Amino acid sequence: MIHPREIAYCGVFGAAALLLPLVFHLFHLGHVFMPMYLPLVTLGFFVRPLPAGLTALLAPLLSGAATGMPPFYPPVGPIMSIELAVMSSLISALRLSFPRLHDLAILVPVLLLGRCIGVGLIYAAARCMQLPAKFIAGASLLSGWPGIILMIAVIPAILRISRKTGGLTTHEGARHV
Numbered sequence: 001m002i003h004p005r006e007i008a009y010c011g012v013f014g015a016a017a018l019l020l021p022l023v024f025h026l027f028h029l030g031h032v033f034m035p036m037y038l039p040l041v042t043l044g045f046f047v048r049p050l051p052a053g054l055t056a057l058l059a060p061l062l063s064g065a066a067t068g069m070p071p072f073y074p075p076v077g078p079i080m081s082i083e084l085a086v087m088s089s090l091i092s093a094l095r096l097s098f099p100r101l102h103d104l105a106i107l108v109p110v111l112l113l114g115r116c117i118g119v120g121l122i123y124a125a126a127r128c129m130q131l132p133a134k135f136i137a138g139a140s141l142l143s144g145w146p147g148i149i150l151m152i153a154v155i156p157a158i159l160r161i162s163r164k165t166g167g168l169t170t171h172e173g174a175r176h177v
Contacts, residue, residue, distance in 0.1 A: 006047040010055040013043040017059040021069060030069070034147030036060060040084045041111070042155050044091030045103070046168065053089030057081045074129065079121040087114035103156045111148050115141065 016039035024035040040056040047055075064070050064077035071077060087110050094106045122140045126133035162168040 002048075002051050006051045009043060009046045010051050013039040013046070014055045014059050017055075018063050018066075021063065022067070025069065031143055032146045033150050034144060036063065036070075036080065037084060037087075037147060038151055038154060040088050041091065041107075041114075041151055042158055044088040044110075045095055045106075045155070045159055046162075047092060048096065049089040049092040052092040053085045056084035056088035060084060074131075075125050079118060079125065082121060083114050083118040086117055087111065103159050104152070107155055108152060111151060115144055115148065118144070 017036045020035040020039060021030050024030040024033055036059065040059055043055060044052045060070055060077045060080040064072050070080050091106055091110050094101065094110070119137045119141045123133045123137035126136040159168060
């Protein structure tokens, strides 16, 4: 059962995942800073794996259907959905399994794994579409680094603020350390 608090977190972070890219795209910075990733990766620290993964899976698809960003062809939206669902649910699972582990010890490896998954899926999709797969996957890997750095800088700050205000809890109500 998904708890009401988790539904609220998923709604807020899901809405941020839909709105934040619009702001970044106004300045042509969306593909560089990966603004949809920021709230959906952060969500994994606040809710259990299932709601985190479902929200992260659905947000890019809903955004793609409503705004055309990320596009379904080439399959950027579905690739982002898979990548974000894995990252968000994995962060949540690690947070619950190892509550004393430092935020960056969870965040950094999951971000790197997520980028590897995303680049691998982009490579496979490019090969299926008979496009230069190595070039496209390499360009995706390089263009995503500013977004990774942004998440490493911003997410721990969000978590610190949340802890100070009493907002970061597990699904059972126990405080994260």
